[in-house]
Amino acid sequence: MLSNQLLDALNDQVNFEFYSSYTYLAMAAYAESVDLSGVANFFRVQAQEEMSHAMKFYDYIFQKGGMVKLEAIEKPKVEYNNIIEVFETGFNHEQTVTRRIYELADIATAEREHATMSLLKWFVDEQVEEENNFQTILKKVRRLEGNPAAMYMLDEELATRVFTPPTTQGN
Numbered sequence: 001m002l003s004n005q006l007l008d009a010l011n012d013q014v015n016f017e018f019y020s021s022y023t024y025l026a027m028a029a030y031a032e033s034v035d036l037s038g039v040a041n042f043f044r045v046q047a048q049e050e051m052s053h054a055m056k057f058y059d060y061i062f063q064k065g066g067m068v069k070l071e072a073i074e075k076p077k078v079e080y081n082n083i084i085e086v087f088e089t090g091f092n093h094e095q096t097v098t099r100r101i102y103e104l105a106d107i108a109t110a111e112r113e114h115a116t117m118s119l120l121k122w123f124v125d126e127q128v129e130e131e132n133n134f135q136t137i138l139k140k141v142r143r144l145e146g147n148p149a150a151m152y153m154l155d156e157e158l159a160t161r162v163f164t165p166p167t168t169q170g171n
């Protein structure tokens with residue numbers, strides 16, 4: 001059985017992962033609006049990935065005998081000036097997610113809740129990949145500023161991303 005403090009924090013993270021999904025879907029919509037369908041694909045896949053993160057916490061709460069409490073999801077940022085701002089916002093968002101996962105891990109560690117620590121270890125590792133993905137693409141889009149032909153090639157590259165659902169055991 002999870003403590004109320006941990007249960008509330010995990011439920012809060014379910015909400016935040018859905019908010020992340022919504023945030024990236026808004027970025028996909030912006031990319032569509034400026035005819036970058038590959039970038040839009042990248043963010044649609046990212047939105048699916050965030051949904052799968054939410055469900056990983058959701059399933060875990062029930063496995064531990066808790067109750068999932070769904071709340072309203074905050075409206076995401078929907079207006080952007082350019083594609084650099086989109087990836088900057090995405091990178092900042094992932095850094096926020098990492099901070100939140102660390103805070104959850106701190107609670108689980110203080111309570112010696114080893115099963116939750118194990119779940120969070122998966123997310124700690126996942127965040128290394130998430131931050132790195134965004135940082136790498138952000139560097140590229142900054143370099144490509146004012147070079148539409150190169151941006152077109154990056155857009156083609158991002159069009160190939162596909163969603164791979166995480167397994168129930170790990171990644």
Ligand code: FEO
Nearest residue numbers: 017050053097130
């Ligand atoms: Fe669910 Fe991108 O972290």
